Amino acid sequence: MSFRKRSEVINGTPRTPAVPGRAGGPSPIPGRTPTPGVPGRIPSTVPGRGPLPGRSQKAKPPGPQKSDETVSPEPELSNIGIRPSVITSQPTISTGTADLDKILAHQGLPLGASLLIEESGTTDFGSILLRCFAAQGILHNRVDEAKKSNAHVIVVGLSHEWAKDLPGMYKGSSKDKKKALIKSEENKINVSNMSQSSNTQERDLKIAWRYGLNKKVQDENLSEVNENYNHQFDITERLRPVPSANEMTFIQLSTDYKKLVSTISATIEQQIKAYSSKTIRLVIPNLLIPSIYPPSLSQSTFMIPFFHSLRSLLRQYPNHLSMAVSLPVDLYPRSSHLITTLENLVDSVIHLQPFNQAMSQLIERAYKNEPGKIQHGLVNILKLPVLAERGLMTIHNGEYAFKNGRKRFEIEEWGIPIEDDATDANNTPSTEGHVPEKQTSKNIDF
Template identity: 30%
Template sequence: MAFRKRNVALGGSTSNAAAAPASKPEGAPGVKPSPFTSHPVTSTGSSSLDSLLGGHGGLSLGSSLFIEESGMTDYGGALLSYYAAEGLCQGHTIHLVGMGDHWIRELPGVAAQKSSSRREQSPADEEKMKIAWRYERLGQAGERALPIRQPPGQTSIPQEEVPFCHTFDLTKRLTLPKDAKINHIQISRDAQPFDPILQSLSRSLSTSPPNTIHRLIIPSILSPGLYPPHACIPQNFLRILHNLRALLRQHHTKLTAMLTLPLELYPRSQGLVRWAELLSDGVLELTPFPHRMDAYTEAAKPNEEQPQGMVKVHKVPIDTERGEGGAGAGNSMGEDLAFTVSRRKFAIKPFSLPPMEGDQEAQAQKEGAEKPAGNAVGKLSGKDLEF
């Protein structure tokens, strides 16, 4: 009788099977597989924005997010600050274009976590929770649970894990780690203003370890205060987007990018902006409200914050040929979305106008007039069914 070793792939050598997982970013901090396609994703720093990106729970590695904003506000800059702060908390390499150290010093700090009920429990209760957790893995009807397979070289599961998405407070300032990796890239005034960005990014990607995650941040691209006038020429602007797309595809396990564009200077009706949207993996548009909504404030709940504007999702990153974008539980792609910037978070949620107060009174009067007296049940006529 012939015997063979277990856990050995048929028709393949042991050395190839052991060397295959080395190229995957499973050991990289702040990275988890997508629940839909198992592609590695990283957080943008906002949990509501993570849930909006095609249902992947984050921004897929090897993809870019293009944020457009109308008006004179800078809500897109708040998303960039969350994106950069999350990368520094996870130990990622930050590539910042056109901004100095003052932009890094203004990043929001991590909000103080409230004490959980588990810490306030007695040692006896904690022991009961541990025992219940052990039996919970057995399943129902005496079912036997499969053992958790450990990665090679790891003997136990770490007890304290870094959260995938941190909660930030805009009133606080982020304390930079001692080993923070920040690459400041200056904008050139030469004929090719975007060449230093590509050269510095390519050099850092080629010399960094395989499990290092890189985040490229370009605030207010093509803004006259940061870029020379010839930067908006299609030969220059579209060239960097083409090259950036190539770098994202080449380093699809370690690079993400986020850019912002002011629509007041470059509206979406221009072909230059439409080409930029085609070359980007995800496109969001922020439209701030021009004034406060008094009707919404009066009808809102006491603890509910007033939204500052609308969010339009023009494009989401697609990782497979089947799409797999926007499907799943909690999908809000077909609804009107609004964003709210508070001192603790940047939240995106479905938006709907509250009913008018006058209409409610008229409806109540009509229902009271048509309600039959006593317990008698009135019969509906054809006139009542007409709209």
């Protein structure tokens, strides 16, 4: 036996195995020839084969590629009118009514969502909510007078006269003004205030611990994080100066819904192009009222495609656009096909149901000494926004009540008032010789 090195040639012929795909061996694929000079490599260009479907032969330039579709840019947190939702963290704007923000579960109306306010009876409480919704956007602009780049309001179907009735900001009662003046004086730095502030803080902490007021203090601190997000409005006052054309746009109705939607879309594009962080509030008051909408515009052949187009705009600008609509349901009942379809196309629905005459008289008698507690109707929640694709179907009937107070629109939990016409038995003298039971003087506090 003899041993040879691997590199040594036997009988003068190199020992090369026939490996498919390498030079000297058969081709792995019939019809293809290996690339000369590079063992085992197939040529990049195959005769008779075209480009793969969906791929272009042209080389793409380096850098990010622009899409042909119009995509809404991300919202900027520098906008004082935007705050993340407490549920989904989606950018949210205030409706201008703090109680309405709470029952919508997001502390406001999320951007890209719509709100439908239905109302029974001949009242017009829904218009108050829409005016607060519009006035909130105007006030967000006026916080920064130099830029006016926070919000823009678009009103459909009404004239410029509607802007003259927007509510003004609530400045507080005389007692609140005195408290604000005292607080501003206390904030001034001097020797006496510094000595008093430590004692006051210690006393406040003891009171909060004793009576469980810590939660209230925490809620007040959270509200101070973005104090300009929501304002309280005084419905007896008017917003002055009246909003200008740079702050509010009025679009008249058209028999062609495509032309109407095109005008709205062009206005949105113009406002976002000027300021990319601006939010757009689309307001449609008194939908389907005959004095505003002629019969041709009240038909389902016009209204359903119109709302489909508005929904498409909301999805096209999810970081800038929100919509609020008011609708009377006495002329168009909820059981009708048109209203059922509109409810399916919007993201959230609430129903204002004013009390009948008998209930109103009962409440007035029950609260005759406290007129501020008199409520005017129920607030029924039918759908909540964003929690599902077409809104979360939820029903809360008879749980909340609203009252249009002297200064603001309030929503609170509903409870049937108790009318007590009789006087307390312990304070009423006996007429038949019956002596009332004597009240105990023993302290029963724990």
